[in-house]
Amino acid sequence: MDVKTHQFDVVVIGAGGAGMMAALYASRGAKTAVISKLYPTRSHTGTAQGGIGAALANLDEDHWEWHAFDTVKGGDYLTDQNAAETLAREAIDAVIELELMGLPFDRNPDGTISQRRFGGHTNNQTKKPVRRACHAADRTGHMILQTLYQNCIKEKVTFFDEYQAIDLITNDGKVCGVAAVCIDDGEIHVFHAKAICFATGGWGRLWETTSNAHSLTGDGPALVWRAGLPLQDMEFFQFHPTGLYPVGLLITEAVRGEGGVLINDKGERFMERYAPTIKDLASRDVVARSIYLEVQAGRGIGGKRYVHLDVRPETVNRYLAEAGEDRRVDAAYILSKLPDITDFCHTYLGIDPTKSPIPIQPTAHYGMGGIPTNLDAEVISTGAGTVVPGLYAAGEVACVSVHGANRLGTNSLTDLIVFGRKAGKAMADYARQADFVPLPANPAGKIVAEIERIRKSSGKTKPYMIRQEMQKVMMDHVSVFREAPGLQKALDTVRELKSRYQDDLAVDDRGMRFNTDLLEAWELGCMLDLAEITTLSAMERKESRGGHSREDYPKRDDVNFLVHTMAYPEKGGIRIAHDRAVDLSLGYQPAERVY
Amino acid sequence: MKVKFRIRRFNPEVDKKPYWGEYTLDNVEPTDRILELLHRVKWEQDGTLTLRRSCAHGVCGSDAVRINGVNKLACKVLVKTLDLKDGGQVQVEPILGLPVVKDLVVDFEPFFDHYRAVMPYFMPATPRPGDGRERRQSPEDRARFDDTTKCILCACCTTSCPSFWASGEYVGPAAIVNAHRFIFDSRDGATQERLNILSEESGVWRCRTIFNCTPACPREIEVTRAIGEVKLAIQRNGR
Numbered sequence: 001m002d003v004k005t006h007q008f009d010v011v012v013i014g015a016g017g018a019g020m021m022a023a024l025y026a027s028r029g030a031k032t033a034v035i036s037k038l039y040p041t042r043s044h045t046g047t048a049q050g051g052i053g054a055a056l057a058n059l060d061e062d063h064w065e066w067h068a069f070d071t072v073k074g075g076d077y078l079t080d081q082n083a084a085e086t087l088a089r090e091a092i093d094a095v096i097e098l099e100l101m102g103l104p105f106d107r108n109p110d111g112t113i114s115q116r117r118f119g120g121h122t123n124n125q126t127k128k129p130v131r132r133a134c135h136a137a138d139r140t141g142h143m144i145l146q147t148l149y150q151n152c153i154k155e156k157v158t159f160f161d162e163y164q165a166i167d168l169i170t171n172d173g174k175v176c177g178v179a180a181v182c183i184d185d186g187e188i189h190v191f192h193a194k195a196i197c198f199a200t201g202g203w204g205r206l207w208e209t210t211s212n213a214h215s216l217t218g219d220g221p222a223l224v225w226r227a228g229l230p231l232q233d234m235e236f237f238q239f240h241p242t243g244l245y246p247v248g249l250l251i252t253e254a255v256r257g258e259g260g261v262l263i264n265d266k267g268e269r270f271m272e273r274y275a276p277t278i279k280d281l282a283s284r285d286v287v288a289r290s291i292y293l294e295v296q297a298g299r300g301i302g303g304k305r306y307v308h309l310d311v312r313p314e315t316v317n318r319y320l321a322e323a324g325e326d327r328r329v330d331a332a333y334i335l336s337k338l339p340d341i342t343d344f345c346h347t348y349l350g351i352d353p354t355k356s357p358i359p360i361q362p363t364a365h366y367g368m369g370g371i372p373t374n375l376d377a378e379v380i381s382t383g384a385g386t387v388v389p390g391l392y393a394a395g396e397v398a399c400v401s402v403h404g405a406n407r408l409g410t411n412s413l414t415d416l417i418v419f420g421r422k423a424g425k426a427m428a429d430y431a432r433q434a435d436f437v438p439l440p441a442n443p444a445g446k447i448v449a450e451i452e453r454i455r456k457s458s459g460k461t462k463p464y465m466i467r468q469e470m471q472k473v474m475m476d477h478v479s480v481f482r483e484a485p486g487l488q489k490a491l492d493t494v495r496e497l498k499s500r501y502q503d504d505l506a507v508d509d510r511g512m513r514f515n516t517d518l519l520e521a522w523e524l525g526c527m528l529d530l531a532e533i534t535t536l537s538a539m540e541r542k543e544s545r546g547g548h549s550r551e552d553y554p555k556r557d558d559v560n561f562l563v564h565t566m567a568y569p570e571k572g573g574i575r576i577a578h579d580r581a582v583d584l585s586l587g588y589q590p591a592e593r594v595y
Numbered sequence: 596m597k598v599k600f601r602i603r604r605f606n607p608e609v610d611k612k613p614y615w616g617e618y619t620l621d622n623v624e625p626t627d628r629i630l631e632l633l634h635r636v637k638w639e640q641d642g643t644l645t646l647r648r649s650c651a652h653g654v655c656g657s658d659a660v661r662i663n664g665v666n667k668l669a670c671k672v673l674v675k676t677l678d679l680k681d682g683g684q685v686q687v688e689p690i691l692g693l694p695v696v697k698d699l700v701v702d703f704e705p706f707f708d709h710y711r712a713v714m715p716y717f718m719p720a721t722p723r724p725g726d727g728r729e730r731r732q733s734p735e736d737r738a739r740f741d742d743t744t745k746c747i748l749c750a751c752c753t754t755s756c757p758s759f760w761a762s763g764e765y766v767g768p769a770a771i772v773n774a775h776r777f778i779f780d781s782r783d784g785a786t787q788e789r790l791n792i793l794s795e796e797s798g799v800w801r802c803r804t805i806f807n808c809t810p811a812c813p814r815e816i817e818v819t820r821a822i823g824e825v826k827l828a829i830q831r832n833g834r
Contacts, residue, residue, distance in 0.1 A: 039703065039707070041655075041748050042649050042655040044649070044650065047652070093727075099729040100719070100723060100729070100730065102719075102782070102783070104737060104741075104780070105729075107731075107732055107737045108734075109733075110731070111733055112729060139745070146746075147717075151716060154716035213649040214648055214651060247652075249651070249652040347653065348626075348652075348673070462638065463638075508641060508642030508643050509645075511606065511643070513607065513697050514700050516646075517637070
């Protein structure tokens with residue numbers, strides 16, 4: 001096969017929030033290209049709804065230290081405290097920078113950026129919710145994505161749209177390029193680069209019920225893994241409490257931030273029992289578990305696997321009055337703050353959320369783990385923090401780790417901007433002083449062979465069969481609650497599926513042009529790798545912390561597990577080690593987590 | 596229920612001309628999205644069927660297609676809204692006016708070229724505030740351009756426009772919507788440049804106020820109104 005070669009100082013893979021932020025900064029000091037399997041404006045950042053967290057203190061007293069502490073506590077103390085400090089300190093300036101780039105935030109009467117409540121964000125003295133989520137209605141992510149793309153056009157950033165990265169190329173162990181397929185004509189391109197940044201987002205499609213786009217198949221972590229590098233904290237995958245039942249699409253936490261409450265079949269506001277102070281605005285892991293427990297106890301609506309999210313003005317106002325608050329809402333206010341949620345409810349369920357409660361269930365949402373990096377978004381290869389020269393990661397695909405065992409709402413968007421910017425600056429600096437590592441002979445040889453194997457595969461198992469079986473077993477056994485026998489079953493199933501993927505795959509489309517049959521099959525291989533790593537990481541963490549709840553080890557165990565999980569690729573397998581220490585530099589000692 | 600799909604197929608690698616592929620699906624639920632059913636055709640029956648999709652809930656703008664002759668996002672159309680009887684038929688084609696790459700996939704480059712041509716980015720009217728904080732904007736000024744900030748660049752409007760079908764040189768409704776978003780933003784200072792671009796031959800005057808664009812928009816943007824406001828702004832600016 002003919003292979004085209006390009007040379008850039010910096011190559012960014014993925015054009016969501018982190019990728020475009022990195023590209024904007026890198027391109028100011030280095031010749032930069034962004035390659036993305038989607039048109040940039042299709043990226044999943046655009047579906048983020050409720051807000052971006054920053055202690056602007058436009059409405060309530062707030063401090064970056066409070067934001068940092070909430071992030072650490074929300075992460076169940078697995079959060080690296082130096083990362084939480086960076087996030088919370090730089091969030092303020094990052095949000096201001098977005099506004100100065102033109103982002104149309106909602107406004108307060110004085111013209112400043114509007115803020116609202118979100119789960120786990122508190123006044124550290126009163127423990128009450130604080131208004132910290134800067135937002136543009138319930139389409140904050142859309143505005144961020146559009147604004148960044150607009151600025152990339154303004155600054156003439158080079159994009160390779162609909163180019164799918166399929167291999168990280170190394171020469172004698174040194175990172176030197178990326179192979180990508182041009183989806184339009186199927187040709188393989190090699191991008192020779194000094195610095196490469198993965199910003200490919202998450203991998204929620206490992207699970208049956210997910211808020212994630214079809215494109216979120218974990219290509220980034222899989223490529224890094226296949227290049228012989230470790231992945232961190234993969235057992236921590238967040239289930240967002242409020243996915244629309246039954247489709248799983250996201251219903252923002254801002255519904256609860258605006259006063260919505262969760263109600264079971266008996267009409268009880270059950271979060272009063274699980275989180276007496278902060279109630280429905282507890283951390284996502286806490287709320288998702290509470291919903292599961294209510295459903296298990298037979299208190300799902302009509303005995304089914306969902307509960308209600310009630311944001312009808314009369315309900316909101318009743319609880320506001322009960323809490324002694326002066327604020328009252330009406331249907332027009334709800335519509336103005338949650339227009340897209342209203343549209344989703346109307347389109348997919350035919351209901352009006354100001355008149356009927358919304359049926360919701362937890363949905364696979366966000367990977368706290370991923371490609372391990374330091375605070376400058378440099379990828380590391382050991383628990384001790386050895387830097388891989390020229391390799392970077394930012395956004396959901398990276399594990400800094402700023403989200404620890406459970407991410408707070410609004411912190412994903414903050415992460416994209418803060419660490420995307422850091423990656424961009426760091427790569428521009430690196431490219432100035434580093435030389436190109438030469439490409440190896442036949443740099444795309446191995447990946448071309450793998451692509452051709454898939455293209456010509458003529459077994460009996462279509463990719464969707466393997467994918468659906470994987471998604472079901474991950475949902476049944478590696479979701480909100482886990483225990484050893486279920487994890488073993490998941491591991492056995494995933495390994496059996498991997499062997500069918502190798503030996504019995506059936507792809508229909510043998511062509512070159514826009515061959516999504518082939519690319520979906522290739523993506524499935526990435527997902528199978530990550531499913532195995534996730535399950536093994538979960539088996540080896542014999543405690544419950546944040547998004548990882550073991551029924552057989554229900555307590556947090558700080559003596560043995562206040563440490564990050566590292567999964568290392570070894571010949572013929574995966575080695576799990578707990579050899580990356582948690583940074584405690586802000587001095588927040590692990591405490592019991594009460595909301 | 597049973598549903599028949601009639602899908603416009605064309606792969607220039609192997610086909611001399613486009614044709615209709617016919618597929619029957621059983622066990623279709625009224626709440627199924629058309630996107631899910633196109634996936635079922637692709638996954639269960641014919642892997643060569645090619646389409647774009649990503650978020651599957653009407654936000655990313657990938658899956659604009661013509662369903663029964665009307666531009667829609669496939670992920671936002673439920674079977675029950677099509678008023679089908681058991682065994683009824685759904686017709687799916689690529690959107691019109693952009694070259695077909697393969698099956699339901701069209702070439703978006705001309706569409707994005709038009710978008711990029713209208714300066715779709717913020718050009719501040721004032722320097723950065725000296726206090727290091729955000730530029731202030733009143734809620735009323737923010738509301739002035741709210742509608743056009745919702746655009747997801749799916750091309751449903753532009754590819755429903757007869758003026759665009761007649762000439763691909765016309766920048767089209769989506770590009771004008773994105774210019775409007777900045778023209779009416781009180782913080783922006785490049786209104787005159789954008790109005791100059793849009794008063795050229797390929798600009799707003801190709802719009803004949805046919806209104807196809809407005810019902811085509813899956814985000815319910817009042818597209819024709821936005822175009823009208825830009826036309827008015829050009830006239831008031833004396834061009």
